Amino acid sequence: MTAFSRTPALLLLLAFAAGLAGPALAQSAVAEGQKLAFDRGKGNCLTCHVIKGGDLPGTIGPELKDLKAKYPDRNELSAIIFDETKRNPQTMMPPFGRNRILTEQEISAIVDFLQTL
């Protein structure tokens, strides 16, 4: 039996998530982002993009690479994932944030992953 009740344990967890955990968290966010990006039920980005480490990519969108150089501001990447129709009304890329396919946190983890490409 743990000494903690449920609520404080959760608070502790949130405190970690808020950034107290440092580089270890950054690492795990990248891994989590990759998982979300590749997951067919989530980002499923491979449907359209070649991404290092992913199998059976589609060709509808450009290869995702060198993104940190192209979009130094991470908010730009978040915005593309949130709703690319803002930049390009004709785009095929689904509005992952606007249509609630991905949460803000999930998009943020994917951006962490994209910045490593």
Add this chain to the structure above:
Amino acid sequence: MKARSALLLGSLGAALVAFALTSPRVVAADKVDPVADAKAFQNFFFQKFPNVKHEDFVNGPYSMNADMKRQWQEKEEFPPYEFALDAGKDMFTTPFKNGKTYADCFPNGGIGIRQNYPYFDTKEGKVVTLELALNRCREANGEAPYSYVKDEMASLTAYMAFTSRGKPMDIKIPDDPRALAAFENGKRYFYTRRGQMNFSCASCHVQSPGERIRAEILAPALGILNAMPIYRSEWSGMGTTSRRFVTCNSQTRAVPLEPQADEYRDVEYFLSYVANGLPISGPGARP
């Protein structure tokens, strides 16, 4: 242009229906003008793929990729739809319990007429597809209707398509405002984005034909129904036009309609009309 005023219908959380039209939408006029639409539609594909022979567009993904086409042509020596074709011929020629046959329900005994379907029925005021006409024939003769999506229905349409191979698609729009409305409605359905992914039919089949979506090569919208029904390895069997529409909607997390719902009938009317002149190639085989 009324449709241009991209409205966002729908509520948060629920499926968003965007009226936004995809770029290659080729029509500018306010008036419904199917002749001009069909011409522009065909030209769009002819210009986008100048190396594809016009009559080849009816071969779906194979028209877009030489390697795939070669593999397919080898497969055609022993086509996977042959079983359905034989079954369809048997079914077609076997009398119903009342002694009549399918031939009694169709012009020319049902042979070589696939290119005229769907048609606009001016009595009913609606589009009638071949699948619908087949089930109506069954019911008129005291037989239970078949499932629209597979097996028996696919066998029957496979046989009817086979007897019509090479005949140019020949869909008419009678001088009836309801026929024009059906065409326009089908067009609208085709270009409207829907579902959580926000895709329209055109996103995949007008904007991206020839591209890979994961491992699959997207078929061009031009002539996309000429090969129906199709055998698909992924289905380990045959599928009708209805099955393909439902699958495309549900795979992209859009809510599929009932097979033979008015809107699907109208989409079929639109897609078939703009393919006028291109040969029937069904039944087809797909990877």
